[in-house]
Amino acid sequence: MSSPFDLTGKTAIVTGANTGLGQAIAEALATAGADIVAVGRTPPVDTRFAVEALGRRFHDVSADLSTLEPIGRIVAETVEHFGAVDILVNNAGIIRRNDAALFTEDDWDAVMDVNLKTTFFLTQAVGRRMMEQGRGGKIINIASMLSYQGGIRVPSYAASKSGLAGITKALANEWAGKGINVNAIAPGYFSTNNTTALRADEDRSRDILARIPAGRWGTPADIGGAAVFLSSSAADYVHGTLLAVDGGWLGR
Ligand code: NAD
Numbered sequence: 491m492s493s494p495f496d497l498t499g500k501t502a503i504v505t506g507a508n509t510g511l512g513q514a515i516a517e518a519l520a521t522a523g524a525d526i527v528a529v530g531r532t533p534p535v536d537t538r539f540a541v542e543a544l545g546r547r548f549h550d551v552s553a554d555l556s557t558l559e560p561i562g563r564i565v566a567e568t569v570e571h572f573g574a575v576d577i578l579v580n581n582a583g584i585i586r587r588n589d590a591a592l593f594t595e596d597d598w599d600a601v602m603d604v605n606l607k608t609t610f611f612l613t614q615a616v617g618r619r620m621m622e623q624g625r626g627g628k629i630i631n632i633a634s635m636l637s638y639q640g641g642i643r644v645p646s647y648a649a650s651k652s653g654l655a656g657i658t659k660a661l662a663n664e665w666a667g668k669g670i671n672v673n674a675i676a677p678g679y680f681s682t683n684n685t686t687a688l689r690a691d692e693d694r695s696r697d698i699l700a701r702i703p704a705g706r707w708g709t710p711a712d713i714g715g716a717a718v719f720l721s722s723s724a725a726d727y728v729h730g731t732l733l734a735v736d737g738g739w740l741g742r
Contacts, residue, residue: 494724498523501572502721503564503616505555506582508534510682511632511713515579518714519721520546527568527575529553529560530582547572555582555608556600561615574623577721578616580609580654581632585647585684598646605650610657613672617665626669628721631658633674633732635739642694655732662730671729673720678736680708704737 492498502519506512507528516526517540525547528534534550541548549571553560568575583605586597613629620627634651635641641648655674662672679685679698689695689707699707716735719725734740 495718495722496523497577497718497721500524500576500721501527501568501574502577502579503527503529503568503575504579504581505529505612507537507550508532510684511677511680511710512579512581513537513540514710514714515581515717516541517544518718519577519579520544520548521714522718522722524577524721525549525572527551527564527572529555529564531555555612556603558608558611561608561612564612565615565619569619574625575616575619575627576625577628577630578613579630579632579717579721580613582608583632583650583684585644587643587687589643590645593645601646601650602653605647606653606657609654613657613661617661617670620670621665621668627671628725629661629670629672630717630720631672631674633658633676635676635678635734635736637674637676637732638740658732659730666729671720671725673725673728673730674732675713675716675720676732676734676736677713678702678708678734678739680710680713682710701742702737702739703742706737708735708737 502524504516507516516537520541526541528550538548551564551567631654633654636648636651637655658674
């Protein structure tokens with residue numbers, strides 16, 4: 491009997507897969523058997539090496555996700571290379587930090603465009619393709635603790651990740667009946683580029699660590715299992731949920 495977590499023969503698009511959580515997710519999906527389409531601004535050299543070393547196929551689409559321009563290309567190139575798209579992981583995201591009273595329109599728009607607007611319209615395009623294919627699909631949004639909480643000095647990030655929780659549930663409501671699972675992973679505090687400034691701030695870094703029951707920050711390797719689960723047939727009846735991978739942060 492094959493494992494319910496087996497992704498052999500599936501094609502997964504992962505945005506922002508050159509580094510951090512996206513890289514770890516791409517490697518975990520490839521380990522479970524999926525071929526990978528990596529989407530982003532920076533050539534995903536290490537990710538390609540790791541995925542191909544696992545014997546999986548790899549294609550990268552060079553794309554700046556701050557506009558909707560690349561969306562058509564992402565779907566077209568995926569289908570051209572691998573014939574179909576089965577999994578989409580909306581991982582690419584940015585953060586801007588400033589006091590709310592000083593926050594600029596640019597810091598608002600930049601974050602909302604990448605984290606929410608492009609994510610929605612890429613999901614729309616991939617969802618349409620999955621409906622045409624008629625064999626369902628899995629969509630995973632990378633949310634945040636700030637899908638639940640307000641955070642400190644990151645208002646556009648909190649708005650974008652709270653909005654992402656909303657569209658995760660909205661799309662699940664529409665697409666669950668079509669066999670397309672839309673869910674999210676809400677990472678806690680992970681050591682990646684996204685949290686460099688936070689970890690450099692000794693007071694904030696100490697306060698965060700003190701609140702994590704697991705007693706440590708997450709590392710990218712901690713995220714892969716949740717992504718494999720939500721991409722697999724083991725999650726066929728899981729719709730519109732946010733799966734926290736947070737070392738226990740939310741339980742405090
Ligand atoms: P990261 O900064 O290392 O990775 C972000 C990725 O997004 C990179 O690959 C980057 O190139 C890509 N990206 C950003 N803007 C882009 C654009 N305009 N076009 C194309 N690609 C773009 O940080 P990370 O921690 O790996 O972040 C991955 C996701 O996880 C993000 O959505 C982030 O908000 C989320 N997240 C991270 C943490 C954490 O603690 N690190 C916690 C919660 C959520």
